Amino acid sequence: MKHLTITHKLIALICAMALVVAWLTFNMVDRLSSTAYDTRRDMLQAQVESARSILEYYHQLELDGTLSTEEARANAFAAIGSIRFEPNGYIFGIQYDGVYLVHPIEAKVGTNQMTSPDVSPELRANTRSHVELATSGGGLNEYATSMPGGEPGKLYAKQSMILPFDPWNMLIGTGAYVNDIEAMIAREKRQTTILGAGAIALLMVVAMLFGATITRPLARVRAAIDSVAQDDTNYMIPYTTGTNETARIAKSTKALQDKVRERLALERQQAEDQAALEAERQKNHDLQKAEAERQAHVVATIRTALEAVADGDLTVRCADLGEADAELRAHFNSAIGKLESAMTEVTIKGADITATKDEIQRATMELSQRTERQAANLEETSAALEELSTTVRQTAEGAQDAARRVVSVSQETETSDAIVNDAVAAMDRIEQSSARIGNIIGVIEDIAFQTNLLALNAGVEAARAGESGKGFAVVAQEVRDLAQRSSAAAKDVKDQIGESSTQVASGVRLVGDTGEALKRIFEQIKSARDIVSSIAESAMEQDTTLRSLAETINDMDTNTQRNAAMAEETTASTMALGSDTDALMALIHRFRVSGQATATMAPADNDFRMAG
Known part of the structure; x- marks a missing residue:
């Protein structure tokens, strides 16, 4: 578009x-x-x-x-x-x-x-x-x-x-x-x-049509812009009095033409100033040439000294540079002297660092070995604690199971006690029923006795009656026999009921003794339940304590393992430090200072040597 x-x-x-x-x-x-x-x-x-x-x-x-x-x-x-x-x-x-x-x-x-x-x-x-x-x-x-x-x-x-x-x-x-x-x-x-x-x-x-009304003014303005681009400041810019977009572009082109006119005037002024500067530059050239020769001598002298310093000779000093650069010579020689003093101190400190490095290496090795042994001991301790924690946990679980069983037995005992109490009450009711049956049997015996007396009186009256009372006498005799048998049967029943009452009383006593024994057993079971519950709680507390202790030991084991790894890293870093220290000392020995001969240079005959 x-x-x-x-x-x-x-x-x-x-x-x-x-x-x-x-x-x-x-x-x-x-x-x-x-x-x-x-x-x-x-x-x-x-x-x-x-x-x-x-x-x-x-x-x-x-x-x-x-x-x-x-x-x-x-x-x-x-x-x-x-x-x-x-x-x-x-x-x-x-x-x-x-x-x-x-x-x-x-x-x-x-x-x-x-x-x-x-x-x-x-x-x-x-x-x-x-x-x-x-x-x-x-x-x-x-x-x-x-x-x-x-x-x-x-x-x-x-x-x-x-x-x-x-x-x-x-x-x-x-x-x-x-x-x-x-x-x-x-x-x-x-x-x-x-x-x-x-x-x-x-x-x-x-x-x-609309395109033509837009493109024609734009074409004329574009021609004006091209003329301004070619530094033509005399071209008449059209459409500068309107208010539409074309007029705005024309006004901007007019302003650009004014800027170009100002730039051309400034370039002419700069050309005149450039000619004056050329004359002044030639004058300064001669002065600069002499100064350059002097500076070349200074540079050559300092270069010679710097080459000696670059070769590791810190005993070199700068030769005479003339009165104008005497201060430069003094500063240079002072800087080299301070560098020599610093290098001397560095050499001494390097020897001390080497000795300290060896001690650090030995200490780090011993620390690494002790940390490894400690890590192994902690690992064994952690395994033992884990086994002990497992045993205690099993004991706690067994104690809890025993507590549950004791509670169950206690509940069964309570149920048995209630059953025994019900049995005692039933025995009491049976004994009371037996007494009532005995009373009824007594009444039956009295009735049989009275019936026997009545039958006897009836037999006597029948005998008095003679032949007419024989049938009645037979009936009376049968009634008397029946009354006697009823009395004998009632006596037997009374004897059996008496014996049953004795047995029931014995049963009541035995059931009562059983109830008392069950109560004592219930009290003992309650005591055992409390003891087993206390044992279960203690076992659970021991399990919790052992778990916390095992977690602590595991954390210590983890930290010890990390310490061992860090000790190994420290040992490796110390070894690397030793290698870097040896390399540093080798670099230091490359420099020659006053009163010292390096391994790479021949001993100097004098403490200082002039360069120049």
Whole structure:
């Protein structure tokens, strides 16, 4: 886009607008087409639903008995057959087997349009599709067929609305060709295309005119800018009095032209000043030459001294440089002297560092070895503590399990104590029942004794009566025998009850003793439960303590391992320091100082040597 001209950009804008207009026009025509087809479909559906309402009305008259079936069908068919609407619309009715019942062409009424050989294959196919659509609930059927008054052999698009009427086993429908809608859509497309093309052409012309009003002033301003770029300060800049963008560019070009005019004047002034400077420069050249020769001597003398210093000879001193550079010579010799003193002290300190380095290496090695041994001992201690912690944890778990079992036994003991108490109460009730039974037996014995006395008196009275009392005497004797047997049986029962009472009393005593024993056992179990619970709690506390101790030992082991690693790193660093110290001493020995001969240089005959 940055390489396009303004005219081209305007044309591109117009083209984009044209595309938008074309797209909007296409959408508008498409919506118009959809609206037209929807309107046609709604019109067809309204006509068919009106016809079905007529059929339902006459069918209701048939059901009510007002009309017979033939009369109702005839009236209904006549009513819907007379319906007409635009464009050229009518209602038709077809039985599900393909026989036409209603049609404006009388010749088709009563003919089977699906099986008759006189019907074209096209019409048979359309009738069959109507029937299939009706049996599936009805709807809009779109198909192509020939049109009356149309071109022979040409098929035209047509829409038919089909609705079923099951009470009379038939369908009703109506249709309309859509060629008028297609013609309307084509006409709208042509009109919108012509209008759009005209609008685009007009916009293109307007864009060209506007582009010319912009590009022509810009071309003149560009020519002015080119002249200013060539340092032409006499060119008349156009359009400097306006307020639009071109005038602003022209004003900026005018300001640039003024700046160029000022630059040219400044260059002329600089040329004059340059000539004056050349004369002054030549004068100073001669003075600089003499000074350069003097400085060359100074530089050569100092270079000789510096070469000796570079070779490691710190005993060298600078020779005479003349009166002007006497201070420089003094500073140079003072600096070399201080460097020599510093190097002497460095040599002494280097020897001390070497000795200290050896001691550090020995100490670091011993520290590394001790740290490794400590790490191994801590690892063994940690493993032992882990085993001890596992044992204590198992003991704690066993104690907890024993505590649970003791609690369970305690509960069972409480239950047994309650059962024993219930048994003692039951024994007491049995003893009371035995006493009541004994009293009842006593009453029975008294009754048997009285019965025996009465039988004896009856026998005496029967004996007195003589022969007439013999039968009564026999009865009295039997009653007496029965009373005696009852008395003997009651005595036996009383003896058994007495023995049972004795046994029950013994049982009550034994059950009571059992209850007391269970109470003592319950107290002992409670004491044992408390002891076992205390043991479990102590074991848990010991387990917690041992775990904390094991974690501490593990942390100490980890830290010791780290210390061992750091000791090894320190040993390695110390070894590296030793190597660096030896290298440093080797470098120091390369320098020669007063009163000392290095390993790399021959001993000096004098303490100081002059260079120059």
